[in-house]
Amino acid sequence: MKTRSAGRRSNRRTRIVDTGEAHPHLTGAIDELLLRLAGGGAGDALHLYSREPPAVTYGYFEKAAGAVDLAYCRNEGIVPMRRLSGGSAIYTDRNQIVYAIATRDGLSGSPDAVYETVCGGIAQALESLGVDASYKKPNDVQYGGRKLSGSAMTRKYGGVLVHGTIIIDLDRVRMERALRLPDKHRERGAASHGGRVTSLAEVLGKAPPTDNVKRALVAGLCERMRAKPFYKPLSADEKVKALELVRTRYGTDKWNLRR
Template identity: 30%
Template sequence: MKWRVIRSGIGQAATNMAVDEAMLRANAGGQLPPTIRFYGWQPAAVSIGYFQKAAAEVDISECRRQGIDVVRRLTGGRAVLHDAELTYSLVVSETHPLVPPTITASYRFFSQGLLDGLKMLGIEAQMSMPQAAYSQTKRRHTSAACFDAPSHYEVTFDGRKLIGSAQVRKEGVILQHGSLLLNFKPRQLASLLNLPTPEAKASVAGMLGKRATSLTEAAKREISWEEACQAIQTAFGPALGVELAADSLSQAEQRMAQELAATKYMQDTWNLRR
């Protein structure tokens, strides 16, 4: 079976998250093949992990002051600032014969497609080991930000996190999505976290700058959304042993995404629920 590949282009935060959930639901219904989707964000947005306490960890008023949307993801993890980035999402049945059954093994499987795409961009990235690179770091040096440290089988460059991914499994379907930062803005991200003082924000910004990097920094040249998207799309199928076929969202997915955006992902009852 061919996998669908969809380029959604640049969208708003609520729409981006609604489409991901609509894809998951459609796949759960057995109506559609596995799908990988590429998209971007406009305006910039902070996505909050499913289990995060929004007001405790993110400065909602500062996000609004800077014109940055806030949305809660269906997946776990910590806060991500989505701005100059290529985002991927994929949905596939948990029982697909190619996909390893455990979460960490499936991360490794999907990460190979990302690594091969980065190689096409001239970036020799690595996969982080199961023991998180900063597992011994004292808690006072951690933050509510996703790019604080790499997790199991995430993609790093020169010891710094390059791609942040998160996964959820619902209704027998895997949804994984992740951010490939074209440029990284640690100071802006730190300014949006709920930290007690300007000094604390500066400290976290410095820490994030040491622990994460971007495609442009790793490649030592500017990489556009289109170039990054083409490279990852070209490499992903062969790396996973599947054939990708260009496609678009079904009418049912589009209707479901519109409803989810309006009733869920645009609402504070969902985004600020914790």
């Protein structure tokens, strides 16, 4: 399903925070911090990053032991982490870009409407890189029937957080070992995670430069949100607050393994 451009930009501005490769616990904390700031009226933000070391992140309501192979992750140095949003478990490492949009009123309407805006922007970004990508309801962007990007959403702290991945390249062996296949996928006849996904490297024949993908994402998402991007890294005070969220939430077993 193709989506059309949202048209001209308004006077809305979106802050771009690019943290590069970062520890999974810190990336989760920054996502939450930006959501809290946006909900409090600080404005929209788009957080871009990759995770290093690798991580498996699972939805807020999932049981960690049911979603991932915790013993394998421990032995391989893969970090298990619970997300604020719902949805199924995913594997990420430095070969995927993760995006997170935090806004108070920049994404309105039903969940379907929000996903259509965001996934439309991602599809537009991938098209600019030479990929015939399309939005598939409710929250995927695909190529040839296989997922290139998946997203999840939550409404908390007075704002909306939509985050997801763009698969530049993929370690299929680690992904298959780290993730347990959900019952809903088995019921649909899926034998593994790998058959459902692809990567930009597979589609294009080689992995595009990460910076090119990030620029395309900023352009596509900001156009769909009718916003002008501006780059502003975390302040010293914001870094302190993010590290406190790591200490009290994202870096704790109480949060990550509580279900």
